[in-house]
Amino acid sequence: MSYTVPAQTRIGHVHLKVSDLQRSLDFYCGLLGFELMTKFGDQAAFISAGGYHHHIGLNTWHSKGMPPAPVNAAGLYHVAILYPERKDLAAIYKRLTEAKVQFTGFADHGVSEALYLNDPDENGLELYWDRPRDQWPVDGEGNLTMYTERLNLSGLLQELGK
Structure with missing residues (x-):
């Protein structure tokens, strides 16, 4: 049976693995202008535009100090x-x-x-x-x-x- 997602459906947020949380906050908040909503120590942060709970999650749970993902691989x-x-x-x-x-x-x-x-x-x-x-x-x-x-x-x- 065919199904079509409702027209009002939106993609709510993205959560990115980063290697250095502060460097990412400097980029996303300091340069792009997103607002820091909350931090979980030095491992995760949630940022937004306009006070929403979060549009972007940043975390180092599996990626602290790691190199970028390879370009020629499946992923984002x-x-x-x-x-x-x-x-x-x-x-x-x-x-x-x-x-x-x-x-x-x-x-x-x-x-x-x-x-x-x-x-x-x-x-x-x-x-x-x-x-x-x-x-x-x-x-x-x-x-x-x-x-x-x-x-x-x-x-x-x-x-x-x-």
Whole structure:
């Protein structure tokens, strides 16, 4: 029997294994701007946007001092962090650029615009915003036609009015 997950279903949070909890907190809270909600000693922390109990869990339970997971292995490809508006994506792009963070890519997917980078443990991150649904690209039959094109970074920065 076929089943379709309800349209209102959301992915609630991600829990990442990290090798150095403080280094990860410096990155996620200090650089990306997440808020520390609670810590469990030097082994785990829960961080959020806007006071939610947690969007990201960070722990060293099985990974303290360990190297990053191999790229060519099964596992997490990236965590996607959705920003509410294009200007918010522009602001984090400017902040990360000024901090000399190395990006792994930039893309316009038609439905969204995205920045790609890695955290200190080489976990992939996608920072993105979704275009309004009525702007999503569709073909003549109304089928979604996502794509990957170069992101116009200067156009993105224009959102900041500078």
